[in-house]
Amino acid sequence: MEKKHPTEIIRQALEARGLAGLSYRELHKLLGIRGFSRDTLWRMLSVGDIVRGEFYLELADRLGIDPHELLSAAVYWRMREREERATKEEKTAKKTLLESRPLIVGEALAGTENSLVFSEYDSPEALDPIALSDEEVYAVKIVGDSMEPILKNGAIVIVSKYRPIRNRDYIIVRLKSGHTYVKRVVLNRKQLILESLNPAYPPILVKRSEVDWMHKIVAIRLP
DSSP states (O other): OOOOOHHHHHHHHHHHTTOTTSOHHHHHHHHOOTTOOHHHHHIIIIIOOOOOHHHHHHHHHHHTOOHHHHHHHHHHHHHHHHHHHHHHHHHHHHHHHHSSSOOEEEEEEESSSOOEEOOTTSOGGGSSGGGOTTOSEEEEEEEESTTTTTSOTTOEEEEESSSOOOTTOEEEEEETTSOEEEEEEEEOSSEEEEEOSSTTSOOEEEEGGGEEEEEEEEEEEOO
16 A cells, blocks of 8 residues: 655644644745745645655654654655656666667767767767766777677667666766766765776776766667
8 A cells, every 4th residue: 555645644744733734934844844935835745845854753742743753654655756767767878779869979988098979979068967968877898898798889878867877787987187987986975986897997086076077878779
């Protein structure tokens, strides 16, 4: 059985206490939760935004709601929203792969000192993935052998600009120096370790402050 949304639980508690008719200004003043702005209250009750856990604990205390029920509902719906976003991006990536002309914006050289070479693949205004504001994903052709056997020379990878990057994901990262790498990333607090799959290429250590942008590889089309 699907859990109630935390907003629904809070609305039912407000109705049970005769507070449903109050304005957001009045309700915000009545609740008096430190750091909990009126705008946050509005987004939570009107749009269904998931707020921080400490706010739910304060709301549970003030409205007589079981804190476990409210927090577990918030966790459930936050995870569901993330899964829905991930599914949407995967569908977009698959659609891009199936189209007759995938959006290939360049070639990425898979080596230690490499760069993302943009060429004749697309129109001039789309030669940089950052400029593709209307696209969630773009495609890049791999040139080189540092990421074999997974990312082979000639493979087309579909890259998401917005999908969260997790430890040991395959990524394309551009540094402020202008170098661009196709690697597997190990995330540390102050630095990144850019790993190759081919043992002939040593890992590269990069400070987070040196990163211009980093995008996640979400699909591969082998050559």
